Amino acid sequence: MTRSRELDVVLLGAPGAGKGTQAERIVARYGLPHISTGDMLRDAAAAGTELGREAKRYMDTGELVPDEVVIGVVRDRLAEDDTRDGFLLDGFPRTCEQAERLDVMLAADGRALTHVIEIDVPEEELVARLAGRRLCRECGRSYNVVFDPPGREGVCDACGGELYQRDDDDEETVRNRLAVYRRQTEPLVEYYRGRGVLHTVRGGGKMPDEVFSQVTAILDAA
Numbered sequence: 663m664t665r666s667r668e669l670d671v672v673l674l675g676a677p678g679a680g681k682g683t684q685a686e687r688i689v690a691r692y693g694l695p696h697i698s699t700g701d702m703l704r705d706a707a708a709a710g711t712e713l714g715r716e717a718k719r720y721m722d723t724g725e726l727v728p729d730e731v732v733i734g735v736v737r738d739r740l741a742e743d744d745t746r747d748g749f750l751l752d753g754f755p756r757t758c759e760q761a762e763r764l765d766v767m768l769a770a771d772g773r774a775l776t777h778v779i780e781i782d783v784p785e786e787e788l789v790a791r792l793a794g795r796r797l798c799r800e801c802g803r804s805y806n807v808v809f810d811p812p813g814r815e816g817v818c819d820a821c822g823g824e825l826y827q828r829d830d831d832d833e834e835t836v837r838n839r840l841a842v843y844r845r846q847t848e849p850l851v852e853y854y855r856g857r858g859v860l861h862t863v864r865g866g867g868k869m870p871d872e873v874f875s876q877v878t879a880i881l882d883a884a
């Protein structure tokens with residue numbers, strides 16, 4: 663689909679709310695560059711860079727990586743040419759400091775967020791989703807042993823790669839990630855409501871395509 667206007671979008675939601683799942687669909691439909699701070703930090707950790715090693719210490723316990731580190735990563739990414747006509751931020755901002763700094767970064771370019779889409783899912787469903795998530799080591803495709811299982815256990819349907827569980831998807835770390843979300847990230851819902859850009863979609867008990875219909879209704883509205 664071609665876009666008639668700039669979309670500068672943030673996806674907001676607790677761990678397991680389906681940000682990555684919806685991001686894949688949004689990118690395919692609207693052609694926005696997908697900027698996932700979680701993916702960028704995991705890539706840095708896998709590459710063993712200094713930033714990655716520092717980030718991994720926080721990620722493995724479910725704590726947030728310090729603001730200065732993440733803000734620097736996002737600033738560099740938003741300076742790239744492909745974000746000129748729009749972007750999809752997934753997992754950033756996650757603190758008020760990050761949100762304020764993002765506003766300043768965009769304002770410096772005469773821009774402002776056009777949409778913040780919050781995906782709202784009840785907590786027990788989040789825990790079940792994350793316990794069941796599996797990812798392909800080769801192509802990164804995401805599965806869920808309950809909600810979206812692969813045809814053959816442990817094997818990616820798309821490329822035959824091995825499926826694995828993320829280090830921070832064990833139950834104890836998931837509980838901490840959810841507590842961190844409530845404490846540090848949920849206040850952003852009111853922050854963005856106050857700026858008139860917040861839209862909430864109901865994700866609980868709904869298939870990914872049903873959630874996506876709500877998302878497209880928001881992004882396609884004039």
Ligand code: AP5
Pocket residue numbers: 675676677678679680681682683684699700701703720721722724725726727728729732752753754755756760791792794795796804805806809810830839865868869870873
């Ligand atoms: P990050 O990678 O951003 O993880 P997260 O926010 O915890 O989110 P997840 O990736 O776990 O979930 P998701 O909402 O994308 O759900 P998904 O679509 O995969 O961050 C990881 C860590 O990095 C943080 O803890 C922090 O340490 C650090 N970090 C990242 N950004 C940071 C920042 N800005 N500041 C500081 N630190 C930062 O779906 C989950 C599962 O549910 C999948 O199995 C999927 O198949 C299934 N599913 C999805 N939708 C549905 C549905 N509708 N119905 C049933 N199942 C579904």
